[in-house]
Amino acid sequence: MSFSPFKIIFMLSLLSGSFLAISSSSWFLAWIGLELNLMSFIPLISSKENQLPSEASLKYFLIQALGSAVIILSSTLTFSFPSISLSFISLALLLKLGAAPFHFWFPQVMEGLNWTQIVILMTIQKLAPMFLISYLPTEFYTYVILWLGGLSSAIVGALGGINQTSLRKILAYSSINHMSWMLFAMLINETSWMIYFLMYALISTSVAFYFSSTQMYFFSHLINLNQSSLPKIISVMSLYSLGGLPPFSGFVPKWIIIQEMILTSFYFPLLILLLSSLVTLYFYIRLTLSSISISPSSMKWNTSFKPLKISSSPLYSSINLFGLLIPSMLLVI
Template sequence: MISFSPYKIIFMFSLLSGSFLVVSSSSWFSAWIGLELNLMSFIPLISSKENQLPSEASLKYFLIQALGSAIIILSSTLTFFIPMISLSFISLALLLKLGAAPFHFWFPQVMEGLNWTQAIILMTIQKLAPMFLISYLSSEYYTHMLLFFGGISSAIIGALGGINQTSLRKILTYSSINHLSWMLFAMLINETSWMIYFLMYTLISASVAFHFASAQTYFFPHLINANYGPLPKIISSMNLYSLGGLPPFSGFIPKWIITQEMIQSSFYLPLFILLLSSLVTLYFYIRITLSSISISSAQMKWDIPLKPLKILPSPLYTSINLFGLLIPSMLLVI
């Protein structure tokens, strides 16, 4: 976990300030400044002198984000001469910063070198600024087509990439890429839809990552060999099912909204691909939960009462992911 030292609190504050600067900016120059402030604040949060993996991850992240910023700067010079080509390159640079397919190659490698707290920031807060900038460009024709093909490729790669993975961080990485495809198509419809989806995705993915962080689980064997009781395992299963969009958990609500709006917008083929990819992501979520619940670690019986419970069920985990169970009853009342 990130220690709350004063300088890291300052970097976290400047990271949020950079994101808010991008969201509220009225020019590409101020948006670029916000992106750079966000980047330079995140690098010290993930770098470490004691471990080689975070340092390598921070270097990879810096190089990719610097490449995206350089493309934005070069493309902005062409705005007055070839505006459509310039906006297309800016959109590609923002997709690269997001880690959307087919520019996703850096995302799993960076995530593998982070702990769960840093992974939460990378999966949620770091996506906020580029997604707002892409939503501003979504009305342009060429950007519209780039978002269309980027959404389809992200759905396919996000679903197929996580099948053979044993690392929980890589599984959540490919799940994030798959969720990004839903948000890209939501941008093509209206702005409110992708903001609702992003908010729900942030809450649910944070609950999943915090649960894994409290259990110190990073790979499949950590879930199987965990010594805590069945209740935390059931809670983690509910978290993963909610993240996969399985009804009636909370993760199904934003997908339900996007599905209805894609049907109204006649996006039938992309919707079919998104739904198939969601089924594939549910497959490896179910594989995780079945193996962790059905297989117990070997331990001596006289050791069981002596070992304290490592994870206490938090109301945050259950309230966020079980909120979807209340929606049908609320609709009946209305």
């Protein structure tokens, strides 16, 4: 995504819409912020030259418009039927987030975007709905909806990415799986999910920007990366960190949530979350082992030396390797 002046204006409008929804004192102001965020994101992903971004922008607009309509309808029922109103609002926010069982649109929209747009969709666009969910009062119906949404997101995010060859869809199902951890963290306290979201945003951004710098979109691109073994090692460490494998950075927020769930006796959902994380690590390890062990065919014939361009690779790897420093920091403390 090339940064022209009008895209910078839309980006500022997108951020202001998210902050307006987060800081609003009524559902009407929250709806205005969500609509401002939506109308600013559509021009950033639409394109006249390519049909895939245009199709993705249309799907995204229809889904987000449906979620906003449900929020407006539910807010009118707040005084008459408060429990039903909060239940529909929580379902609409889960639809806007792309959490299961309303996940059907999220991988398809991700497939039509480039890596810069994917970073915005996975981080900034999830900010306002996540905060609005955390603002919901913990009544029985909203508690059950978030509980079931977290369990279904863990299962769908784990099983959906097994047979995928597109890196964008793998990141989409990984985002759905991470959503389950954040939903259960919301049921415990507000600090835990914010820490998890911050770490997830940093790690997923580093992975997406690394794939953008190497122009990798499919599994075959990862195998045919014939420059050097260093980019493959960096991509392997990034994916392991995103999957939450210790001692990489992605394990640190999961470690915090595991401790909080044990203290609050969330044993059954914790078991489901851990099993789903093992499944996501399985397809990450299968992906990375294949990319390391399979040599590209061009290497057998092309013997010319190409200098390696790794201008931003140390930055991406340092974010994912931050977790390696934590044991030594604890020893110092």
